[in-house]
Amino acid sequence: ALFANTSSDSHVLDIKEELLANLNEKYDDLIASGKNETEAYALVISSIGDIDNLLKDMGQSPAYLPLEIEKNTQKRSVFISIGVALYILSIIPLIWFSQFSIPEYGLMSLILICAIASGFIAFGNSISKSKYTRVNNTFVEEYKEMVSINNEKNKLKGALSSSMWSLVVVLYFLLSFFTNWWHITWIIFLIGAFIQLVILYAFADHLEKKRLWHGILWVATVIVYFVVSFTINAWAWSWTIFLMAVAIEQIVRLFIIWKNAE
Numbered sequence: 001a002l003f004a005n006t007s008s009d010s011h012v013l014d015i016k017e018e019l020l021a022n023l024n025e026k027y028d029d030l031i032a033s034g035k036n037e038t039e040a041y042a043l044v045i046s047s048i049g050d051i052d053n054l055l056k057d058m059g060q061s062p063a064y065l066p067l068e069i070e071k072n073t074q075k076r077s078v079f080i081s082i083g084v085a086l087y088i089l090s091i092i093p094l095i096w097f098s099q100f101s102i103p104e105y106g107l108m109s110l111i112l113i114c115a116i117a118s119g120f121i122a123f124g125n126s127i128s129k130s131k132y133t134r135v136n137n138t139f140v141e142e143y144k145e146m147v148s149i150n151n152e153k154n155k156l157k158g159a160l161s162s163s164m165w166s167l168v169v170v171l172y173f174l175l176s177f178f179t180n181w182w183h184i185t186w187i188i189f190l191i192g193a194f195i196q197l198v199i200l201y202a203f204a205d206h207l208e209k210k211r212l213w214h215g216i217l218w219v220a221t222v223i224v225y226f227v228v229s230f231t232i233n234a235w236a237w238s239w240t241i242f243l244m245a246v247a248i249e250q251i252v253r254l255f256i257i258w259k260n261a262e
Contacts, residue, residue: 083124111169190222
């Protein structure tokens with residue numbers, strides 16, 4: 001009856017499932033705290049709020065505070081303006097270095113400035129109008145606030161990722177041109193993948209972190225393997241690094257099991 005006459009769209013069904021799961025969890029917590037079934041049920045129902053309003057508002061803009069909108073709009077405009085200005089100025093080093101017959105330095109400077117400009121624009125676009133401010137302490141308002149916070153995190157995560165990969169590409173070309181070590185500098189992209197996983201880990205919930213740490217460990221292992229192998233030509237024994245990684249993985253697993261058992 002709680003979700004009677006609601007849409008059967010996939011995003012609405014997802015909201016229904018998440019709300020019901022959270023309501024059941026809250027009910028179980030109340031029972032565990034000593035409430036009887038009738039009291040627990042009444043408290044859960046009274047804390048729900050306006051479900052129809054929640055489902056209607058999904059996909060629409062929530063209520064924002066005008067002052068916050070103005071401040072965040074100004075911040076967004078500043079970052080985007082700086083990014084656009086850097087794009088325009090990026091051609092200047094290319095012209096200057098060309099006058100000294102070293103256009104490759106100008107090209108690398110152009111790429112670097114463009115990467116920084118992309119970072120400013122990406123970060124500016126990640127700034128939304130405002131955080132959602134809940135009207136009351138009902139479950140629906142708490143859920144709306146949680147959705148707003150998650151959206152903010154996803155935007156910031158996207159901005160960090162796009163900026164990081166722009167810098168990775170720039171560093172790859174800079175190091176490759178300056179050192180002429182094209183056979184080695186591709187490892188920078190592995191380092192980029194490692195940083196990407198760290199970014200995802202920083203924004204992940206508890207369950208996602210359990211899954212991501214494996215990837216972080218093994219990407220780091222591959223990076224160390226190639227760096228050691230190339231720098232000291234240790235291909236004959238550097239494969240033992242993977243055995244060390246297996247041992248580290250098992251130690252971390254045992255540590256997690258031990259912490260969960262406490």
